Amino acid sequence: MTTLINCRGKLIDLAQPRVMGILNITPDSFFERSRVHTEEEILKQAEKMLSSGATFLDLGGHSTRPGAMPVSEEEEIKRVLPATEVILKHFPEALISIDTFRSNVAKACVEAGAVIVNDVSGGLLDDKMYETVASFGDVPYILMHMRGTIETMTQLTHYNNLVLDVLDDLQQKVAKLRAFNQRDIILDLGFGFAKNLDQNYELLNHLADFEVMNLPMLVGVSRKSMIWRKLDILASEALNGTTALNAVALMKGANILRVHDVKEAIETIRLVEAVNAK
Incomplete structure (x- = not known):
């Protein structure tokens, strides 16, 4: 599997599993404690995640939870651009991922x-996203599987064969990205996006099947409804469930864990590595 990615000149080997910490510059993301608004809050959370071992910080200015209110492109940029700038001012070595479905936001x-x-x-x-990202030359693209829009995805959960349909969709999109000469691509199966509760677990169980694409994989299940609905708890109580599923994901080949709780994810990686070493 290709595990080395080029992040604007900095090479990161994903053969060593990495953690991506979530910073939501939004008022309505599903997990309240992940939301940061002021410069002080952003820097405090960034410092906590980086010092806990996060390799990447994922900044988002548009909630993608089901039922989230749409945000204009201008407002999204207003949220994430200053956050990007202030983090890099104080932590110039930080590797920032921009969580957006808009090419202009990504470019900015x-x-x-x-x-x-x-x-x-x-x-x-x-439709300009692939071309825009590829034009940078050395910016990896995280390709997630989704159907429809944020507003309609919960109604689009019928598949002839879940694993094969998701695999086919991702393969077609990788081909389109390669046509634009996109170099580094990371796969995300899109847990919680156009999948019902049981489908999320089916995909996680078959995560290793996607190694056929020879691309690194990101898994983002942190505190999602697939955990708290299954356990009949709240998102604020879903850390234990997140840790359990992150361990499963690592055992099945995940290269990046996208999480709200960095310290616990780092500990999970260390323990799974200890098991795999024996």
Whole structure:
């Protein structure tokens, strides 16, 4: 598997599993404690995640939870661009991922120093995204599987064969990205996006099947409804469940864990590595 990615000149080997910490510059993301608004809050959370071992910080200015209110492109840029700039001012070695489905937002943040584009729509919501990201030359693209839009995805959960349909969709999109000469691509199966509760677990169980694509994989299940609905708890109580599923994901080949709780994810990686070493 290709595990080395080029983040604007900095080479990161994903053969060593990495952690991506989530910073939501939004008022309505589903997990309240992940929301940061002021410069002080952003820097405090960034410092905590980096000191806990996060390799990447994922900044998002548009909530993608089901039922989230749409945010204009201008407002999204207003949220994430200053956050990108202030983090890099204080932590110049930080590797920032911009979580957006809009090419103009991605462009603005990459020009400000972000090194990864994380697109939950997999290019569905902006037909200029592939071309824009590929034009940077050395910015990895996280390709997530989704259907429809943020507003409609919960109704689009019928698959003839879940694993094969998701695999086929991702393969077609990788081919389109390669046509634009996109170099580094990271796969995300899109847990919680156009999948019902049981489908999320089916995909996680078959995560290793996607190694056939020879691309690194990001898994983002942190505190999602697939955990708290299954356990009949709140998102604020879903850390233990997140840790359990992150361990499963690592055992099945995950290269990046996208999480709200960095310290616990780092500990999970260390323990799974200890098991695999024996």
